[in-house]
Amino acid sequence: MPSMVSEKTIERLSLFHRLLKDLQDDDVTHVYSHQLATKAGVTAAQLRRDVMVVGYTGSPSKGYDVKQLSLSIANFFEDPEGETAVLVGMGNLGRAILAYFNGRRPKLHIVACFDSDPHKINRVIHNCRCHPSDKIGEIVSKGEVRVGAITVPAAAAQKVADELVALGIKGIMNFAPVHLKVPPDVFVEGIDLALSLEKVAYFARQKNK
Amino acid sequence: MPSMVSEKTIERLSLFHRLLKDLQDDDVTHVYSHQLATKAGVTAAQLRRDVMVVGYTGSPSKGYDVKQLSLSIANFFEDPEGETAVLVGMGNLGRAILAYFNGRRPKLHIVACFDSDPHKINRVIHNCRCHPSDKIGEIVSKGEVRVGAITVPAAAAQKVADELVALGIKGIMNFAPVHLKVPPDVFVEGIDLALSLEKVAYFARQKNK
DNA sequence: TTAACAATGTTATTCTTTTCACAATAGATA
DNA sequence: TATCTATTGTGAAAAGAATAACATTGTTAA
Numbered sequence: 401m402p403s404m405v406s407e408k409t410i411e412r413l414s415l416f417h418r419l420l421k422d423l424q425d426d427d428v429t430h431v432y433s434h435q436l437a438t439k440a441g442v443t444a445a446q447l448r449r450d451v452m453v454v455g456y457t458g459s460p461s462k463g464y465d466v467k468q469l470s471l472s473i474a475n476f477f478e479d480p481e482g483e484t485a486v487l488v489g490m491g492n493l494g495r496a497i498l499a500y501f502n503g504r505r506p507k508l509h510i511v512a513c514f515d516s517d518p519h520k521i522n523r524v525i526h527n528c529r530c531h532p533s534d535k536i537g538e539i540v541s542k543g544e545v546r547v548g549a550i551t552v553p554a555a556a557a558q559k560v561a562d563e564l565v566a567l568g569i570k571g572i573m574n575f576a577p578v579h580l581k582v583p584p585d586v587f588v589e590g591i592d593l594a595l596s597l598e599k600v601a602y603f604a605r606q607k608n609k
Numbered sequence: 610m611p612s613m614v615s616e617k618t619i620e621r622l623s624l625f626h627r628l629l630k631d632l633q634d635d636d637v638t639h640v641y642s643h644q645l646a647t648k649a650g651v652t653a654a655q656l657r658r659d660v661m662v663v664g665y666t667g668s669p670s671k672g673y674d675v676k677q678l679s680l681s682i683a684n685f686f687e688d689p690e691g692e693t694a695v696l697v698g699m700g701n702l703g704r705a706i707l708a709y710f711n712g713r714r715p716k717l718h719i720v721a722c723f724d725s726d727p728h729k730i731n732r733v734i735h736n737c738r739c740h741p742s743d744k745i746g747e748i749v750s751k752g753e754v755r756v757g758a759i760t761v762p763a764a765a766a767q768k769v770a771d772e773l774v775a776l777g778i779k780g781i782m783n784f785a786p787v788h789l790k791v792p793p794d795v796f797v798e799g800i801d802l803a804l805s806l807e808k809v810a811y812f813a814r815q816k817n818k
Numbered sequence: 819t820t821a822a823c824a825a826t827g828t829t830a831t832t833c834t835t836t837t838c839a840c841a842a843t844a845g846a847t848a
Numbered sequence: 849t850a851t852c853t854a855t856t857g858t859g860a861a862a863a864g865a866a867t868a869a870c871a872t873t874g875t876t877a878a
Contacts (some may be wrong), residue, residue: 451857492704600782670825
């Protein structure tokens, strides 16, 4: 792979991809950068710059061909058949995440989930049987899954992360409010709801003065 | 108010604040920038730079006084008694968010929640009675609440946002996968789980090559 | 008392990301 | 066909964020 594409750009491309799919559903065939940009909440210049990295090029008069650009982005992302993932931590948040992803279009499918609470073991929640947390290594074979989500309490998160890494997982969505230490070949996206809320509250206070 | 502090800095300060409270619970009285930085997953230089904005200054030999710095950050954030918020959308995610915030330390408390599904109306979930979505304006008086969370389907999100804005809300956590159009005096934090996951999957693929 | 040390506060530098600006271009119009 | 218009692709400039560097300072120890 040539150059490293920034996280921000990947996020936006993913967003554009979704919007383009929506447009396709509405049988729209062409779209201008500023139209798509408005939907995405970014500037047209930014969008064009992002589109550069996928190599697709539009027409000055017709704008972008919706289908072609969508295909180009998908091709850039190169995820063939839908990805699979595991989820550890079947609390309120874990179950919601599970429902969120396994409910809608099965782009990504959570194939196994885990919890340390014996009461939850073997219960089937949203098409997913719950296994004991300490059996991850036995149930999921190494290299089988590339993505994991952690929705356990903060105190248990690092241990879970270590196990996932040992399993060969290369990408982690971490909902636990702690910084995870992982090897450099593992990508961690931290989603800290309490922090986000704190931020919103701060700027909300700022705004009404 | 003097200068505008960046979102990133606010996030990190909030994180430091949390870590400092944990340290206080463990009766730690002093901490060095590099120690705290390690826990937070940032560099010491960055931490020191962030701490500058709150005006507190540590000692070259003892480092930071945990209690004092914590207080300084709290003071900088200037949220007096705990903030209140409303939540719209009592689906899986909405309920999880509700449990997440109303369960733990009641820094922020969700005081009212709403859903358009008649079956959910008047049910009490996690200490919160569910009201009809179209009655927000009647139940919450204008200016009473500054923060709102949106966990409704994408198609309904903008309408809900408009109502919240009319209510005088200045900060929104938006979990719906759409860009919200709001006046410039309203802050929106978009939390798009599908997008985050897409990003994690992308980098996971990148990492194992 | 003074020198050595280790950590801070802050300035300067580097790096990254966004915005600006405009030449190049494809189609529409006369 | 030639001209006009609106949009793209992209280099250059600007803005923003992270890192590095270092003078300053309080404490310890000889």
